[in-house]
């Protein structure tokens with residue numbers, strides 16, 4: 058098949074690698090950014106290492122080449138409540154290098170990448186020249202277009218790359234949860250960290266300034282803004298249109314509660330890869346809906362929090378399934394009390 062991949066973020070790059078390594082499809086990829094200007098990527102780079110290991114190995118890459126900081130604990134603040142949760146499986150990884158390695162290939166007839174070339178439903182790509190076009194454009198959905206129910210929702214984020222003179226204010230992962238968003242500090246290496254925040258009401262910029270005022274002696278190296286699509290996959294239909302099929306954040310795979318989208322994007326790309334290999338693209342939509350069903354509950358919980366409906370919050374909250382479930386019942390209650 059002649060396949061075009063539009064967007065070389067995680068989902069697109071992962072598919073590019075898997076398809077060029079394991080199949081004889083002809084792959085052409087389009088990425089709107091130039092490779093030498095590859096944006097630092099506005100993303101915390103936090104992942105669960107077991108999952109990351111799995112997906113890196115699927116691409117014949119060594120996961121430990123990308124690790125930056127392995128967590129032992131996470132500091133969680135919710136309202137006035139603060140807890141320290143032991144974690145064993147959380148790390149930051151070098152997403153930029155990982156993407157570059159996923160995109161490495163032997164140029165030729167079977168694999169081409171056009172950097173600095175955006176593709177859109179109505180221009181930038183000859184749609185009829187491809188049997189299949191994969192929309193991996195993240196929150197933009199440049200090929201699929203708007204979702205069918207017209208109610209898309211994003212959380213607006215800003216993230217800084219910060220160098221602390223001595224050591225960062227937290228020696229491990231730190232998250233502050235608010236009624237309508239969150240703030241994070243994810244350590245990288247040598248006093249470098251990602252500090253970002255996202256809220257529905259745009260108050261994240263102020264929250265970040267307050268955080269910086271509290272903890273001085275730092276240098277800002279970079280800053281970037283990016284929204285995250287926060288609605289669950291069940292509300293992101295259609296996943297396909299004409300010869301176009303979506304993957305990753307384009308079809309809403311991000312966890313609504315915490316904005317975790319890296320592993321879910323890789324998971325959705327793997328599902329699409331399997332469907333392509335077994336010639337069963339017709340099953341893709343159902344497989345995705347099943348895989349990310351637990352995000353519906355998270356979304357109900359987030360909405361209850363936004364409405365400040367304590368009972369709905371408690372109800373949905375107690376039924377939440379944390380895929381990495383480490384919170385005890387007592388810790389959960391402490392968190393809900395802080396909301």
Ligand SMILES: Cc1cc2nc3c(=O)[nH]c(=O)nc-3n(C[C@H](O)[C@H](O)[C@H](O)COP(=O)(O)OP(=O)(O)OC[C@H]3O[C@@H](n4cnc5c(N)ncnc54)[C@H](O)[C@@H]3O)c2cc1C
Pocket residue numbers: 063064065066067068069087088089090099100101102103104174175176177193194195196197199214215216253283284285304305306307311316317318319320322
């Ligand atoms: C501030 C912030 C912090 C985050 N931190 C974390 C975190 O720590 N852990 C985590 O798990 N998740 C995190 N996420 C979420 C995660 O980054 C995304 O959900 C995930 O990267 C989505 O992957 P994707 O490949 O679907 O889309 P993206 O990574 O958004 O990739 C889309 C790609 O398509 C390209 N593109 C867009 N339009 C076009 C076009 N028309 N033509 C060609 N190319 C195009 C873009 O340039 C981009 O390279 C964070 C998100 C934000 C905004």
